[in-house]
Amino acid sequence: QGLMAGKRGLVMGVANNRSIAWGIAKAAAKAGAKLAFTYQGDALKKRVEPLAAELDAHVVGHCDVTDPASIDAVFEKTGELMGGLDFVVHAIAFSDKDQLDGRYVETTAENFHKTMFISCYSLTAVAQRAEKLMGNGGSILTLTYYGAEKWMPHYNVMGVAKAALEASVRYLAADLGPGGIRVNAISAGPIKTLAASGIGDFRYILKWNEYNAPLRRTVSIEEVGDSALYLLSDMGRGVTGEVHHVDAGYHIVG
Ligand code: 0WD
Secondary structure, X not given: OOOOOOOEEEEEOOOOOOOHHHHHHHHHHHOOOEEEEEEOHHHHHHXXXXXXXXXXXXXXXXXXXXXXXXXXXXXXXXXXXXXXXXXXXXXXXXXXXXXXXXXXXHOOHHHHHHHHHHHHHHHHHHHHHHHHHOOOOEEEEEEEOHHHOOOOOOOXXXXXXXXXXXHHHHHHHHHHHHXXXXXXXXXXXXXXXXXXXHOOOHHHHXXXXXXXXXXXXXXXXXXXXHHXXXXXXXXXXXXXXXXXXXXXOHHXXX
């Protein structure tokens, strides 16, 4: 019997096999969880379907968090297929690439709004739907980055959105706690993914972490996945409102 045996989880934010959400999904499935995946758009559908098949998981449809009807639809389908939910992985963020370079002060109102809406508000939108399927309590997990706490080169408006996301984790944890639903974040160290490729000079950030993190290396999606099990499973049943760093220790240095 695995750590996650009997747990039903929805995974949002797999783009390909380098996605952090994929690392978490692999760890959860290996520990016995039954999973459902969403995808954003037809291009990603083709990538997500074979990955879901590898884990014997459901694919519950397209979800673009800027379209509330699509969020409703995937939660409804999840409820029908799984009869409820025990955890949700929210690994979604977006900002215009040309503003993840240069100066934060140049951020446009339009991109500020879009970045906040997709990268921060979407967790609240997801929590609203998840709560209804988590009659026996549950665990909601999101992904954040150290750029929320400290200035980081090029992270710009995404850092501001991640700061708001971390605050949302605390407010959601307080609201949903009485229902036995926990809300936490993992602050992952830099990992080369599709989303990261939009951040200016990302290779330099990876090298900087390798030279300066206590473990003298960066982390893998598998390592984030293993740490996520603690927060998603009953091992973390006393933990909520937490931002847990999985970053080879970089946050104590930088
Ligand atoms: O170094 C890194 N890679 C770190 C990432 C360090 C610390 C945190 N994170 C965070 C990201 O900010 C994000 O919240 O982890 C989360 C997952 O990101 P990832 O695994 O690095 O990136 P990726 O594999 O690209 O997945 C993010 C996905 C999108 O992919 P693309 O690259 O196509 O934008 O988020 C999804 C989409 O699948 N996404 C959306 N989903 C629904 N609706 C939307 C949207 N509007 N926008 C993006």
